Amino acid sequence: MVLELYLDLLSQPCRAIYIFAKKNNIPFQMHTVELRKGEHLSDAFARVNPMKRVPAMMDGGFTLCESVAILLYLAHKYKVPDHWYPQDLQARARVDEYLAWQHTGLRRSCLRALWHKVMFPVFLGEQIPPETLAATLAELDVNLQVLEDKFLQDKDFLVGPHISLADLVAITELMHPVGGGCPVFEGHPRLAAWYQRVEAAVGKDLFREAHEVILKVKDCPPADLIIKQKLMPRVLAMIQ
């Protein structure tokens, strides 16, 4: 009975799960679900995740989706080192606090930044008005400031002296605008230093492997018309 992970490393939550599983030597079988080919919308994949989104997990007969739920499941099942998701109530609450904010704050900004900068113009061939791009990047910068001032402060990592799930989820999110060519760390020196620490904690090789796809996203060929028609409704809903 093997753990099966359904991922596309183009997706930031998929990257977090991939890094977490690899870093903690959790054995798994990888199933790549190509988002840019619309494979997540297939009926075959719906049997794994009726919501038709990656990441998704199958453990024996048990299926689970939503990246945070999967990360917590893996952390508990495989009894990973405590610093990832501490037993201590208040330390754990700090991770939870970050994960809660991330989904309503940083996620939206980072996703829109990548889509407005690259995925719409390059992949889908749709022009974004300059005013829209400017507004998206302004919002991203506000959220970067919150991340730096409210969550990181002067600590080495987001919730204290050690890496946790919060850092992993945050860094994989930030690599979205980085891949889109946004100067994420300019004007945010503490974030830049934190990035170096997270990369070192994860391991440079694993970090680069996980982010290879997103760092080359600008080079991806345009979607053909059929795929574009399949993807467009979901995409428009996602980035409103």
Added chain:
Amino acid sequence: MPNYKLLYFNMRGRAEIIRYIFAYLDIKYEDHRIEQADWPKIKPTLPFGKIPVLEVEGLTIHQSLAIARYLTKNTDLAGKTALEQCQADAVVDTLDDFMSLFPWAEKDQDLKERMFNELLTHQAPRLLKDLDTYLGDKEWFIGNYVTWADFYWDICSTTLLVLKPGLLDIYPKLVSLRNKVQAIPAISAWILKRPQTKL
């Protein structure tokens, strides 16, 4: 109409403002592009040993902006009044001040890279913010008609975007101005026709 021959390297660089003006005013000229290998032979024959130069009526005129002013004199491209001409010149000189800070010919590659990075990361945002403020809600830099100042912005910003993609992302009005220049039929035709070079 005199015969014009423009001499420069095979790149946009300092000659492109002249080429835009020729295109917009629909003036025929020879766009003579010098090979790098031939440059040492040609350099000593030119006033001040620099290009671009414009050969016209037996004279060899140097300085790209002087040539541009000569070609636009008595046309609306220069500005419609003496004061508006001065404003157009001021915008051009502002842009040129910045572009001239780059050590294009620096042979120490590490030093060059550091200086370029400093200019693009710290100096450029200040210039862009000031340009954005200056443009305000006007359609063109000088008000309600295009001048060579708008051309020069398109040319300089094209180079800056090669050096640092995304530099204009938070300046939508400056992006829109670029788009408006590039949508002018004569300029659009030139952009499609011109040799594709990095700088």
